[in-house]
Amino acid sequence: MSGAEQQKQEKQQKMRALLQELLQRAGNGTCADCGAADPEWASLTLGVFVCQACSTFHKANPNISRVKSVYLDPWQASEVEFMASAGNDAAKAKYEQKIPAFYYRPTHTDCQVLREQWFRARYERDEFVYIEKQEPYSTGYREGFLWKRGRDNGQFLSRKFILSEREGSLKYFNKHDAREPKAVMRIETLNATFRPAKIGSPNGLQVTYLRDNSTRNIFVYHEDGKEMVDWFNAIRAARFHYLQVAFPGASDADLVPKLTRNFVKEGYMEKTGPKQTEGFKKRWFTMDDRRLMYFKDPLDAYARGEVFIGSKENNYTVLSGLPPSTQGNRWPFGITIVTPDRKFLFACETEAEQKDWIAAFQRVINRPMLPQEYAVEAHFKHKP
Structure with missing residues (x-):
């Protein structure tokens, strides 16, 4: 290796070490856009550290942002100095001055359109700097x-x-x-x-x-x-x-947290009727808070039926498997939900799905019921 190449390599090692120090600063340890841990990209124009997923929005909009990999790309001293003078907290103070309390801030688990429009609202449209730009919503x-x-x-x-x-x-x-x-x-x-x-x-x-x-x-x-x-x-x-x-x-x-909610879980299971004498039928299930709904098709307007899932204090439990006498299920991985009035029997195609559903039910059952939820439970009990 020539002396010039060695000098160049040492310079890049020094730049990377400085960038590592910057990532340790308050605010820089999570993605400026979605909050994901350990961001690996940086915007040289906006002065923010972002995750791999959010970097795609920056790369697609070079007129707004120009990004480099913290670990893989070569860095100039002037670029590192700019990142040191900026950072995620400074960008937040600049671009998020007037965010309405109701405005949804996407996380790394949200869909593309929410995350992309959050990027554009902040960096392109200045929606949270000028209140008049918030009129559409x-x-x-x-x-x-x-x-x-x-x-x-x-x-x-x-x-x-x-x-x-x-x-x-x-x-x-x-x-x-x-x-x-x-x-x-x-x-x-x-x-x-x-x-x-x-x-x-x-x-x-x-x-x-x-x-x-x-x-x-x-x-x-x-x-x-x-x-x-x-x-x-x-x-x-x-x-x-x-x-x-x-x-x-x-x-x-x-x-x-009460403004909108994502579903706890969705997917196919088999179910049988209240007397458990009819065969199991494949249905699309949606767990929306304490309402477990089932549909013939995922895009049906109306549920075929709904089950209220209360809390363990009120004698709701979820069990792995089905009662020994159960017949008619084609899928092998059973779930039994015990309520104060009856048992509901479901079957999943895979063990992974069974575990996911049981975990979802358990989260709801472990949560104490709110006063207004008792009225919902009472309505379910008195359904004809």
Whole structure:
């Protein structure tokens, strides 16, 4: 190795050592964009350290950000000095000055559209520096057209939607000039969760609401990712203001987790009926908080049935396996849920799925019931 090459190598070792020191600084040990641990990339234009997944958004937008690998790319002294003068905490102070409490901050487990629009909202559109840029989701009223899946034919058709915080509802209309809405969804029971793979669109959103205390689903998307994320945050804003009125003493930290929720778990299992004499049937199951719903098809509007999952203090338990006398299940890995009134029997295709479902049920059962959940439980017990 020549003397010049050795000098160059020593310089890069020194640069890497300095970068390692910077990663130890407060705020730099997690991704500036999604919070994932141990970021391995850095933006030379924004001065932030980001994870591998978030670096893809930076790489795709060189007009906003130029990135280098902390460990693999060569670094100039001036670049390292810039990173030392900036860092994740400084970027947060600059780009996140006025984030509304209801605005959803994606994590590394969230879908692509949420993470990409978070990147654009902060670094490209300056949405959290200028409050007027938040109007699409913060005014309490939003209307527009979304592609909605038809309940019977499965086709996605353009439908007009109106979200009104004042009226406490999200409505959609089957005809563009219709006066009466096809459905009125109360903000009180509204939930929105991105389900791109299930819906078949990268911007697919599943909206659920309660009607007569039973869950209803609608599936929507928009070609424009910003449009769909704006709808999602508008729903969260409406829910936030509803909950502020409903729980006047609650803090933002108490209310924000209640705005929208992802499902605890979804997937196929087999089930049998209450007398356990009929055969097992394959169904799509969705665990939404304490409601275990089952559908013939994942994109059905209505559940075929729902099971309330209470807490261990109220005599709910989950067991691995099925009672010895059980017959009719094709899938070998059984689950028994014991409630105060009866047993529910399910079967999974693989042992891994059985373990995942049992862990999901256990998390819910280990959580004490809230006062309002007793009323939900009572309704399930008195269902005809």
